[in-house]
Amino acid sequence: MKPELIEVVSNRTNPGIDPVVHVWGWEVPVYLFLGGLAAGIMVVLSAMELRSGERPTSRGTRWAPLAAVALVSLGMGALFLDLAHKLHVWRFYTTFQPTSPMSWGAWILMLVYPVLLLQGLSNLNGRERTWLSERLGPLGGLVGRVSAWADEQRRPVLWTTAATGVGLGIYTGLLLGTLSARFQWNSAVMGPLFLASGVSTGAALLLLLRPDAKEHAVLVRWDTAAIAIELVLLAVMILGFLTGDQADLVAANQLLGGAFTPYFWGLVVLTGLAAPLAMNLAEFKRRMPATALGPVLVLIGGFSLRTILVAAGQVTGYGLLP
Template structure:
């Protein structure tokens, strides 16, 4: 292991050449992860290829091209990527999938709904402002309930408020939610009670100020971990979550508000869908290998469903105009698309943590980009 614990491995070019030629005494050829006792050959094999990908030297018995008429016969079988005892390099997140993925989704819905509520209040659209206020209060309440359920005891959430650490996304997010939730609940309560309207208006505007941060801080929280499919998307993930929050809030407003007053929600649906879909595609393109979990298996199905639902909801919101039935259909599609995206991102991260290749291969690529230099501990003279 490297001194910084990053999971890289020492490699010796001379030893790797010896391994590639196979055992001269006729013993079994080297397979990745099966170094003989006493050998200091690296455990990642010649090239660290994963099952189903291109082998480093090709299948056994195949001839490789050479200068002479007789090609060189490969003595090494297809390499397989593995770690010691088949254990993952990273420990996968222990969060409960339903609780934390729901927390990600509901937090985004709440934060963006507060923006719509403030816009409806300032532009004289009570039919838009009221459901947005109620939606924000309900979403943040369920979000906190999901978080506390995952933590196990309410006191554990309160313990996170003992200190404020600006460099910790968890600490900043805990204080954001603690400050936002009372404001959203106050805005909804005064609306339902029909009293203390000035206090409710002030709470609505204040919650709208904190709303964007509440909707996107979870993206920073995920990207700050070592989970490959979360960490590698740290540049675009906040924009993905911002667009997803906007589509969720506009979907709720389209389903609940009168079509005559839902104009801002329709515009927000189109803007949020464009931001979400564009950021997702940019993120996948830049992430390289770490984007595979977002495109395969269950997470891949969720991400494709999110794209279809979000696109369809945005189109319906514009094409339907003031048709109530189409507005409800568009709202439901946008809400479902936002939920599918949050759950897809969550489960893709868990899948990437279980496969060592998503951790090790990007590290090797970054090492190669830096010129192959590895920091050595004092007195260590091993070659790279």
């Protein structure tokens, strides 16, 4: 065993690195949140229709895929702001690096746009298609042709959207999960956790878009299932840290007594998961009417999860080991 460490003095004071790594600010959690949200919308909407065979009936669910395009674009905007060498952003698209989740993500995002546009245009009813094509000027003619083609290919489009959504949701977690030098991220659960969180936030946003009663009932079930899975995955993640090596124990401590404990338990577990789960269950038993509060709390929880993990991960590195 090494003798007890008394003192370490280093003359390294690199900005963004010392005393602890802090290279990713608000931009990355914002992107991970919006990407997860879009992934959730893709998975939930597609799976709902593949299961029921019924097209979206409310205005909110019809326009949701196009809203997801806007969310992904906002997220990519945040990601662009995070790049230190912005003029080289095109370099993502001159190569594919199979070991880099960020490279996978860059290409998945290129797939997200066409599938969301196909699903989104095909979702619209006749009046909405006319309304949109009138506003798109010279591109207006495309709306009719693309949506007609997507109507014919409806099921393949839905399957592709769902699969791409799963890829997008998992990749946002793997982006952190593969960076094992950061103990807080070094968990195989990160990919499924971010996907489950994306599905619950996606369902929550759809619930805020005034779905009709039938859609509402299905969405609450999706939201509830995703929250329950997320709680299980968080428990698995923490148990994994607790039963791991010294590095894992550092990560466990951050959430169980360390600096991030009140934020994690207060904002993510209680506010973002337990409270909306209880409200959904009360709604099932008809003890409480549906309100916007539950979905809003889920969205707050989803954003908090990413913000806290991005921050906590950066401060947990090998420098913390004795």
